[in-house]
Amino acid sequence: MKEVTFTVLENDPVAPRTFRMKLAGDTSAICCSGEFVQVAVEGKFLRRPISVHDCDWETLTLVYKVVGEGTAALSAKRPGDKVNALTGLGNSFDIDACQGRALLLGGGVGTAPLYLLAKELVAQSKEITVILGFNTAEEVMLADRFEELGAKVYIATMDGSAGTKGFVTDVLRIKNVSYDYFYACGPKPMLKAVCAAVRGSGEVSLEERMGCGAGFCYGCSIQTKNGPRRVCKDGPVFKKEELLW
Numbered sequence: 001m002k003e004v005t006f007t008v009l010e011n012d013p014v015a016p017r018t019f020r021m022k023l024a025g026d027t028s029a030i031c032c033s034g035e036f037v038q039v040a041v042e043g044k045f046l047r048r049p050i051s052v053h054d055c056d057w058e059t060l061t062l063v064y065k066v067v068g069e070g071t072a073a074l075s076a077k078r079p080g081d082k083v084n085a086l087t088g089l090g091n092s093f094d095i096d097a098c099q100g101r102a103l104l105l106g107g108g109v110g111t112a113p114l115y116l117l118a119k120e121l122v123a124q125s126k127e128i129t130v131i132l133g134f135n136t137a138e139e140v141m142l143a144d145r146f147e148e149l150g151a152k153v154y155i156a157t158m159d160g161s162a163g164t165k166g167f168v169t170d171v172l173r174i175k176n177v178s179y180d181y182f183y184a185c186g187p188k189p190m191l192k193a194v195c196a197a198v199r200g201s202g203e204v205s206l207e208e209r210m211g212c213g214a215g216f217c218y219g220c221s222i223q224t225k226n227g228p229r230r231v232c233k234d235g236p237v238f239k240k241e242e243l244l245w
């Protein structure tokens with residue numbers, strides 16, 4: 001874990017109330033996709049956990065949705081402003097668990113951490129199918145970025161204004177997608193439905209309200225088949241087989 005003060009390079013909207021923030025600074029503590037950072041927000045005691053969307057030697061990119069005061073304060077940041085974050089938090093997606101064909105399922109802003117995962121899988125010459133779910137066409141984001149990586153991308157929207165009408169699990173049922181292993185991130189009801197619908201093994205990235213974000217306070221504990229686990233330290237990525245819904 002490393003505390004870093006980053007400089008904002010970009011902070012632009014990518015969908016309604018959703019922003020892509022590119023930060024310059026020391027990313028040496030960030031290893032892999034699935035990890036998150038704890039962002040400090042002025043006037044708030046608790047930091048806000050946000051997944052690593054993309055990362056290289058000099059920049060970290062986050063994609064976040066404004067849902068309350070903390071994320072609203074982030075959205076007000078301008079190029080040149082500073083953002084303090086604890087980096088190198090959480091475990092990561094297991095890219096070696098996929099033998100050849102990966103299925104990535106994202107819901108809403110839960111799509112964000114799947115992008116770096118997709119880059120890592122492509123670097124290992126793995127074939128990727130991505131299914132992204134949103135409420136409306138207006139909310140669809142990042143689909144073009146997955147396509148640029150060579151992924152086959154399907155969209156589901158609740159109102160049918162883009163792609164298949166319904167949930168990501170409806171796309172899974174209708175399209176004949178071949179895969180060996182799946183990775184999912186999104187709202188809990190979506191993850192539960194995905195785990196029930198997929199065949200075979202895979203893993204999901206969970207969200208819980210967090211205190212310390214580093215394993216000390218046990219505020220993010222969940223029950224699993226292997227006993228209590230901390231989402232911030234033992235997760236946020238958990239194997240499907242481990243989870244109790």
Ligand SMILES: Cc1cc2nc3c(=O)[nH]c(=O)nc-3n(C[C@H](O)[C@H](O)[C@H](O)COP(=O)(O)OP(=O)(O)OC[C@H]3O[C@@H](n4cnc5c(N)ncnc54)[C@H](O)[C@@H]3O)c2cc1C
Nearest residue numbers: 048049050051063064065067068069070071207208209236
């Ligand atoms: C490991 C992890 C990774 C995350 N990655 C992202 C990301 O990449 N992009 C993104 O937009 N959001 C992400 N989140 C959720 C994000 O942390 C919350 O949306 C944020 O903390 C809300 O802060 P706020 O001050 O704006 O809202 P608050 O005023 O704190 O809360 C507003 C609303 O959001 C809900 N909320 C707050 N925190 C969480 C949380 N941790 N999980 C679920 N619901 C919450 C509250 O219940 C409330 O309804 C992640 C959460 C976790 C635990």
Ligand code: FES
Nearest residue numbers: 211213217218232
């Ligand atoms: S948030 Fe403190 S242990 Fe997870």
